[in-house]
Amino acid sequence: MPELPEVETVRRMLASHVTGRVVQNARVSGAKLRGAVPRTLPLKLRGRRILDVRRHGKYLLLDFDGGLTLLFHLGMSGRWLFYPEPDRRSPNRPDETMKHVHARFVFADGSPLWFQDPRRFGLLRVVPRDRLARDPSLALLGPDPVAEPPTGAALVASARGAKVAVKNFLIDQRRIAGVGNIYASEILFRAGIDPRRRAGALALAEWDRVARETVAVLNEAIARFGTTFSAYRTLWNEPGTYGEKLFVYD
């Protein structure tokens, strides 16, 4: 269940290892994820160079030259597998026998980058960069709490009148983008707030604690490469270690 820290870990690894690389070839499986993976994806991205890797909440954006961006989401079980040439014998190297591989890129130096997603809740789409702000997946997202740390004052205003449980409030991507089940549980525990309370009923001092713990928990988790319960892996197919630090989730 990749949430912001897991997605940020993937972003950092992609940024340091695929930025500047040129797509020599690409293939898609034709399977339907959250929406079909566009068959035109290989044609659009072939020969293009990766300029930047960005993130908003749980969404990742791979900017290519030529004005196109590959927008993607890991869903529940999506992962990128990458291995640089010439280390051909690594056990983490993408392997032709792997199932549920929905996109395969090969860079100009021969290194592979594959997207694997058994449960197919992920998303993979090519969007012109100048239309990203209007993209339905991104348009309604709230602020990213790492890029723009939340404040108690903003949260208390946002939650005014809300009848939903504060945990459901925190995982609503329109409020804060990137928090899911694991981190909402940890944030509220550390802030000393019962997750079942109505969001609109929390006092400013309580939202202050939520804001502080949101930033703290997410950054501590990023430092440990996220939390691995089952499917999530880093770019090297390795688990994150924040699971050791969880107080309440599961």
Place this chain on the structure above:
DNA sequence: ATCCTATCCTGTAGGC
């Protein structure tokens, strides 16, 4: 407008 429920999907934990 807000809230809630069902749906998508596969791997796997747990019961027997």
Place this chain on the structure above:
DNA sequence: TGCCTACAGGATAGGA
């Protein structure tokens, strides 16, 4: 050991 069922949950459509 193996079969079966229930469950996990991010996003979202549709209903209340």
